[in-house]
Amino acid sequence: MYASKYHINTLKEAPAEAEIKSHQLMTRAGMIRKVAGGIYSYMPLGLRVLRKIEAVVREEMNRAGAIELLMPVVQPAELWVESGRWEQYGAELLRMKDRHQRDFVLQPTSEEVITDIARNEIHSWRQLPLNFYHIQTKFRDERRPRFGLMRGREFTMKDAYSFDRDEASAQASYDTMYDAYMRIFQRLGLEFRAVAADTGAIGGSRSHEFQVIADTGEDLIVYNPQSQYAANIELAAAPCLIAQRAAPTAELVKAATPAAPKCEIVAEQLGRPLADTVKSIVLATEDADAAKPATIWLLLLRGDHDLNEVKTGKLPGFENGYRFATETEIQDTFGCVPGYLGPISPPGPVNIIADHTVANMSDFICGANQEGFHYTGVNWGRDLPEPQSADLRNVVAGDPDPQGGRLAIQRGIEVGHVFFLGDKYSRALGATFLETDGKPAMLQMGCYGIGISRIAAAAIEQNHDDKGIVWPRAIAPFEVVICPMGWHKSETVRNAAQALYDQLSAQGVEVMLDDRDTRPGIMFADWELIGVPLRITIGDRGLKDNVVEIQTRRQPEADKVDVAQAAAVALQRLEAL
Known part of the structure; x- marks a missing residue:
């Protein structure tokens, strides 16, 4: 080419x-x-x-x-209705009607x-x-x-x-x-x-x-x-990070935590590690009978952990989906604004699930269901019933792998x-x-x-630098680019470039010969941006010494190679990529 x-x-x-x-x-x-x-x-x-x-x-x-085989881009809605996905798929499914008002989809x-x-x-x-x-x-x-x-x-x-x-x-x-x-x-x-x-x-x-x-x-x-x-x-x-729950060592105390709706602020005010706090996440599931009120769930995670919503959706009781509770539902259940919620004696009916790590915590901190207050020294079995527990959180780097070693992300x-x-x-x-x-x-x-x-x-x-793309050889648009310096001025350069182009093409290599009348700097910048894996530069000065320059896209400097060996060296370099 x-x-x-x-x-x-x-x-x-x-x-x-x-x-x-x-x-x-x-x-x-x-x-x-x-x-x-x-x-x-x-x-x-x-x-x-x-x-x-x-x-x-x-x-x-x-x-x-x-x-x-080949299936169509446009599909009849009837098939999607049969599968149940006509209603389930959501707004990403582009629906349309033909001139006869029949429903179709543009298939995802x-x-x-x-x-x-x-x-x-x-x-x-x-x-x-x-x-x-x-x-x-x-x-x-x-x-x-x-x-x-x-x-x-x-x-x-x-x-x-x-x-x-x-x-x-x-x-x-x-x-x-x-x-x-x-x-x-x-x-x-x-x-x-x-x-x-x-x-x-x-x-x-x-x-x-x-x-x-x-x-x-x-x-x-x-x-x-x-x-x-x-x-x-x-x-x-996510593994439980506490092998065995420790015995209580602290009394239950309601501590003032003004303007502290987040665990990070609570920990700072009380002078405790964030890992000693427990965050409360309130979810709701709807009953099949729309007239019945939603079921409220309180999920408890350590203050430095995040909820895994996919795992949550697989919990018993969540099979038909869930949502985050509204502020009204939270107020009705806990008698308190979000940010100060906790599992100790909520005034309304609520199902409580603790993450496995939280279930083994002791002397922890949680909301007191009163704005501006948190409990410290909270212990399961003493201050509140033993919890139902489940894997609720995202893994974090450094968590132990039960099979040995530490997990990375x-x-x-x-x-x-x-x-x-x-x-x-x-x-x-x-x-x-x-x-x-x-x-x-x-x-x-x-x-x-x-x-x-x-x-x-x-x-x-995955493969780029400050100059442009660095394609893997298998998917690069061209494998080799030949850059002749002075194509339009030097017959010697033209003949050498053409001969090398013919040799590589005969070996099945996808070669681009840049015969444009453009400056070397622009030519090199184009091919570095495009990301061709191997560049061969041919100029009168090099040909006087019987050499050309070969440089892979990841190489900082070019190598001088004998003209007679250029095709063989190029093939070797390509095989190594």
Whole structure:
């Protein structure tokens, strides 16, 4: 490829709304152009990156035995009504009507359509197992699209769906996809972790996320550096930090804590560590009978810990959802404003659950259900009943791992997710097959997604410097750029550059020859911004000594290499990337 015949349009400045590096650099490098909020055109360089990601994904999916098809972007609402997600999905599902006033959706995912295909195409156990996948445009109507391709509304995704006879076979299909995903992200040259995760809105009973490690990631990953353990913070079990509750040593005292609605202020006023305080979080669950008042729950966490809302939603009594209590509900139950609430003799009916660590605390501090006051020296069994306890909190760095060692936390960007669905969708849509005994049985399903366009952004978040993008070789738009100094002035330079270009191209290397009439500084800055992994510079001065300069994108300085060895050295350097 010759630069003069390609579309290269770099920018010195990123748009003001570009908050993170991937958005800034993809825009500046001319890879994406904004059309509307969260909707982008992929320019030639950006599209090359996407196609290379797709190629790796497609090869590994085919290798794993999945079969490619293509499902539509626009889907009939009837299927979503059947599955129950027409009402459940929320505002991110873009709904529309056609000219006949029939309802449709712009699909964010394809569980309904693939299950409809399965119930019409799969009839016998002899057809199983099956795994269908496609790479397709998706649309989620994000309230506030941001971060470029990281949280856009329109994006490219690979989703796959497995169908099996029974749960054991479905779990085997899940494991096959898990292994395929491991190979995909290894081949893409990304640092990543596969972490146990919550199943979320898609549902199911087994789930792993594939997280690209990056400081700008929105997700927190809990892991043990000394083992293979890793989990999304939403799912990571938080250990009890107190092995055994100590006996009381202090009297119960109501202490004045004026203007102290937060544990941090209370601890400072009383001269106690924050870890001696207990915070109160008041939630409400609605009864199926709308006429009945909401049930009020008081959740207790240590003052330096945070509530894990995913874990909370799985507690008994919270199966149908929950919300934070209103100020009126709090006043009616505790007779007090928020900030001074506690578990000792609340005047109204309330269900109390303590985090495991709080359940083993003694001589602790909590609200006195009176504005401006807290209790000190609070002890379970003496001052209030023994608590119901549960894992309510987020893990924090340094927590002990029950298997040994200490837990650490790092940020990640979710780029892939695998779920075991069971019969969640097959039962809702009536997708059955005939077993060996001739009787119908429910198909067991798994689903497996990879964010193609998100991988491109995540790769940049993980691989960039102050000059621009540093692509892994596997997904770089071009592997090598040849930069001739004085292409239009020196026949010697042109001949040497062309010869090297031909040699590398013959070896299957994706080469860009920059034959533009531009200054070296601008040329180098463009390719450093674009992030091509290897640059070869050819000039008259070097050719007089029979050398060219070769420099990988991460190298601070170029190496001088004999012209006759340049192609071989370039190939060696690429293999090492």
